[in-house]
Amino acid sequence: xxxxxxxxxxxxxxxxxxxxxxxxxxxxxxxxxxxxxxxxxxxxxxxxxxxxxxxxxxxxxxxxxxxxxxxxxxxxxxxxxxxxxxxxxxxxxxxxxxxxxxxxxxxxxxxxxxxxxxxxxxxxxxxxxxxxxxxxxxxxxxxxxxxxxxxxxxxxxxxxxxxxxxxxxxxxxxxxxxxxxxxxxxxxxxxxxxxxxxxxxxxxxxxxxxxxxxxxxxxxxxxxxxxxxxxxxxxxxxxxxxxxxxxxxxxxxxxxxxxxxxxxxxxxxxxxxxxxxxxxxxxxxxxxxx
Amino acid sequence: xxxxxxxxxxxxxxxxxxxxxxxxxxxxxxxxxxxxxxxxxxxxxxxxxxxxxxxxxxxxxxxxxxxxxxxxxxxxxxxxxxxxxxxxxxxxxxxxxxxxxxxxxxxxxxxxxxxxxxxxxxxxxxxxxxxxxxxxxxxxxxxxxxxxxxxxxxxxxxxxxxxxxxxxxxxxxxxxxxxxxxxxxxxxxxxxxxxxxxxxxxxxxxxxxxxxxxxxxxxxxxxxxxxxxxxxxxxxxxxxxxxxxxxxxxxxxxxxxxxxxxxxxxxxxxxxxxxxxxxxxxxxxxxxxxxxxxxxxxxxxxxxxxxxxxxxxxxxxxxxxxxxxxxxxxxxxxxxxxxxxxxxxxxxxxxxxxxxxxxxxxxxxxxxxxxxxxxxxxxxxxxxxxxxxxxxxxxxxxxxxxxxxxxxxxxxxxxxxxxxxxxxxxxxxxxxxxxxxxxxxxxxxxxxxxxxxxxxxxxxxxxxxxxxxxxxxxxxxxxxxxxxxxxxxxxxxxxxxxxxxxxxxxxxxxxxxxxxxxxxxxxxxxxxxxxxxxxxxxxxxxxxxxxxxxxxxxxxxxxx
Numbered sequence: 001x002x003x004x005x006x007x008x009x010x011x012x013x014x015x016x017x018x019x020x021x022x023x024x025x026x027x028x029x030x031x032x033x034x035x036x037x038x039x040x041x042x043x044x045x046x047x048x049x050x051x052x053x054x055x056x057x058x059x060x061x062x063x064x065x066x067x068x069x070x071x072x073x074x075x076x077x078x079x080x081x082x083x084x085x086x087x088x089x090x091x092x093x094x095x096x097x098x099x100x101x102x103x104x105x106x107x108x109x110x111x112x113x114x115x116x117x118x119x120x121x122x123x124x125x126x127x128x129x130x131x132x133x134x135x136x137x138x139x140x141x142x143x144x145x146x147x148x149x150x151x152x153x154x155x156x157x158x159x160x161x162x163x164x165x166x167x168x169x170x171x172x173x174x175x176x177x178x179x180x181x182x183x184x185x186x187x188x189x190x191x192x193x194x195x196x197x198x199x200x201x202x203x204x205x206x207x208x209x210x211x212x213x214x215x216x217x218x219x220x221x222x223x224x225x226x227x228x229x230x231x232x233x234x235x236x237x238x239x240x241x242x243x244x245x246x247x248x249x250x251x252x253x254x255x256x257x258x259x260x261x262x263x264x265x266x267x268x269x270x271x272x273x274x275x276x277x278x279x280x281x282x283x284x285x286x287x288x289x290x
Numbered sequence: 291x292x293x294x295x296x297x298x299x300x301x302x303x304x305x306x307x308x309x310x311x312x313x314x315x316x317x318x319x320x321x322x323x324x325x326x327x328x329x330x331x332x333x334x335x336x337x338x339x340x341x342x343x344x345x346x347x348x349x350x351x352x353x354x355x356x357x358x359x360x361x362x363x364x365x366x367x368x369x370x371x372x373x374x375x376x377x378x379x380x381x382x383x384x385x386x387x388x389x390x391x392x393x394x395x396x397x398x399x400x401x402x403x404x405x406x407x408x409x410x411x412x413x414x415x416x417x418x419x420x421x422x423x424x425x426x427x428x429x430x431x432x433x434x435x436x437x438x439x440x441x442x443x444x445x446x447x448x449x450x451x452x453x454x455x456x457x458x459x460x461x462x463x464x465x466x467x468x469x470x471x472x473x474x475x476x477x478x479x480x481x482x483x484x485x486x487x488x489x490x491x492x493x494x495x496x497x498x499x500x501x502x503x504x505x506x507x508x509x510x511x512x513x514x515x516x517x518x519x520x521x522x523x524x525x526x527x528x529x530x531x532x533x534x535x536x537x538x539x540x541x542x543x544x545x546x547x548x549x550x551x552x553x554x555x556x557x558x559x560x561x562x563x564x565x566x567x568x569x570x571x572x573x574x575x576x577x578x579x580x581x582x583x584x585x586x587x588x589x590x591x592x593x594x595x596x597x598x599x600x601x602x603x604x605x606x607x608x609x610x611x612x613x614x615x616x617x618x619x620x621x622x623x624x625x626x627x628x629x630x631x632x633x634x635x636x637x638x639x640x641x642x643x644x645x646x647x648x649x650x651x652x653x654x655x656x657x658x659x660x661x662x663x664x665x666x667x668x669x670x671x672x673x674x675x676x677x678x679x680x681x682x683x684x685x686x687x688x689x690x691x692x693x694x695x696x697x698x699x700x701x702x703x704x705x706x707x708x709x710x711x712x713x714x715x716x717x718x719x720x721x722x723x724x725x726x727x728x729x730x731x732x733x734x735x736x737x738x739x740x741x742x743x744x745x746x747x748x749x750x751x752x753x754x755x756x757x758x759x760x761x762x763x764x765x766x767x768x769x770x771x772x773x774x775x776x777x778x779x780x781x782x783x784x785x786x787x788x789x790x791x792x793x794x795x796x797x798x799x800x801x802x803x804x805x806x807x808x809x810x811x812x813x814x815x816x817x818x819x820x821x822x823x824x825x826x827x828x829x830x831x832x833x834x835x836x837x838x839x840x841x842x843x844x845x846x847x848x849x850x
Binding site for chain 1: 567568571572575586588589590591592595639640642643644699704705707708709711712723724725727730
């Protein structure tokens with residue numbers, strides 16, 4: 001019984017392992033940098049509206065395309081709005097949508113992955129084919145198709161991006177579940193007469209959590225990229241929202257007139273957010289596999 | 291002076307009642323010189339006659355070269371001309387023209403009875419002259435002789451008559467029905483002899499020559515047996531002949547040696563087709579093309595600010611973003627609410643900043659300042675937030691209201707909508723914006739399955755026309771095919787009938803004034819500005835003749 005009880009019966013050991021993992025992470029400089037950048041953007045998302053110098057929505061056409069200065073640190077856009085304020089406040093939409101989309105994808109993907117891996121057989125076969133069909137298309141194309149059909153809104157964006165990524169997560173979780181399925185603690189649970197949902201979520205899930213955490217962080221980074229791309233293409237967050245992808249799309253026409261600041265700062269914002277999330281994901285993966 | 295009077299008297303005896311009325315208007319100083327020339331050309335008066343009348347009135351007469359198609363250029367002969375245009379959204383078919391890119395390509399090989407060019411003025415093209423009967427129900431056109439299609443076959447009056455009977459046939463669903471409906475029936479155009487074509491109209495129309503000119507971009511003269519597939523041959527009588535066409539990529543043309551007019555200066559013309567304006571503007575900046583067709587202020591700021599390298603040609607136009615308000619839906623069913631919304635807009639700022647001054651002010655009617663029949667005595671609507679708030683209070687909405695506005699994301703519309711959203715907030719009106727691409731916004735084009743016609747409020751986009759008739763009929767009349775405001779007003783319908791039948795400019799202006807006042811009162815559609823039609827070329831290129839409809843006449847264009 002010792003083998004079967006290990007995963008469940010040793011919470012203190014798990015806590016100790018968790019503390020060790022966090023310590024290992026904090027010793028990695030790239031993790032610290034990534035976390036700092038992400039925390040900065042999360043802070044912007046939470047209190048940005050209150051601290052920015054200008055109303056990010058207030059148009060001032062007479063002052064359009066002003067270059068960066070003391071009055072407007074990042075200059076103004078084609079409608080005279082303060083780019084700095086828009087970049088800071090713009091973090092809220094993209095972070096919220098990306099986190100929700102990644103969260104939804106993780107929830108859906110983990111559930112599907114557990115079902116596929118635990119039941120195997122026909123269920124696994126059928127769901128695997130669906131996953132292949134969904135993953136055959138690049139996620140942005142898939143999202144574009146759905147957004148065209150459903151019409152763009154933030155909720156649709158979360159659902160569509162979440163759905164597209166859930167199958168990728170499902171495949172990874174399934175692989176992890178397959179190795180756990182044969183473990184003795186699962187057999188023991190069956191012998192105890194536990195029901196399948198309990199075995200999946202109560203017994204197997206805690207043992208594949210590291211995989212789920214890594215998947216979630218990676219997907220947050222990818223979701224940021226997808227949401228920004230969709231907004232750039234006009235299918236994501238809608239004007240006049242200070243969304244970063246949208247800001248770059250709006251700046252497209254004025255770039256040739258030399259107004260580089262309207263595109264550069266939101267582009268740097270996207271890049272810094274994506275890189276910070278991937279730095280965190282890489283380090284979490286590394287620390288968990290140590 | 292006595293000699294002038296005698297000449298004038300002789301002239302008068304040769305002109306119809308309508309034409310003599312026009313001369314009276316000029317003598318009474320109710321028409322300026324430019325408007326007189328414009329109206330005279332519509333009525334088919336020849337340029338020598340116009341010059342005689344003007345000189346009898348103490349004017350030096352119209353400038354040289356206004357008589358025929360644009361004057362022959364003195365540019366450099368030979369070589370290749372490289373142009374850029376937005377790629378047509380679908381197959382180019384003269385009967386169903388979808389967009390500016392299609393009109394641009396069509397205008398290389400296709401020609402009209404008359405050319406509507408520059409400050410609205412009508413110039414003979416495939417027709418040499420035209421005249422109405424006394425009540426403007428029958429219009430007789432003299433057709434140019436010796437014209438050949440670019441496949442070598444001669445153009446006859448039968449081809450001309452067939453072209454218009456085809457366009458007027460509702461079964462063909464052509465764009466031309468927008469203005470022919472109710473005026474020209476299939477069979478209403480007849481070839482009388484080898485030089486004469488007669489339009490017998492269902493009701494009087496004093497502006498008929500406009501409606502069969504390049505203003506009606508579908509009205510290019512095609513062979514009698516035309517059966518579609520225009521893209522295969524680019525059949526027409528124009529100065530160029532198609533060499534090769536790859537849809538969405540390029541169209542190459544060579545000089546049409548059979549052309550009736552001045553031969554092209556360049557030996558070849560190559561059009562590169564672009565998916566979007568910015569790419570097209572960048573190609574001009576990079577020197578990949580010598581000239582480009584329509585670009586918006588938003589995409590072309592770099593060109594507007596670099597006059598040393600590029601020539602920008604701005605044509606005043608009647609193109610507009612029509613902001614429709616459903617008059618059958620709460621709270622917009624109350625005219626006070628619609629007026630309040632219109633009063634929040636700072637139109638001067640929109641023209642000055644959004645359009646960089648390249649636009650005319652709109653006064654919530656399709657009577658653009660560029661039209662001579664527009665009544666300029668009607669007061670201009672200006673921003674007035676206090677009045678807007680007062681109107682909302684009277685309408686029982688002291689706290690304002692929320693309105694979803696669906697925006698066709700093209701040209702300046704997205705920026706316009708965001709500025710309007712900001713402006714409306716001052717009066718407590720909260721606009722929620724939904725951007726839609728072209729295909730989504732237009733839908734099938736029918737009521738019930740087209741957001742542009744169904745949404746409670748939408749911002750659309752209309753191209754320019756030489757006269758406002760198409761806008762007045764399609765957008766605002768009770769039976770209008772694009773009446774997105776769902777506005778049904780009997781007085782308007784009556785005034786519109788009167789207006790269209792009138793051929794006298796003063797009468798048209800009077801009726802226009804009443805229509806403009808009614809539209810200000812009712813405001814089913816907000817017309818805030820009329821952007822100029824902008825084209826650009828490298829400064830080394832000369833002789834380009836663009837129209838506000840999208841035509842690019844390049845026969846006399848050349849590179850120095």
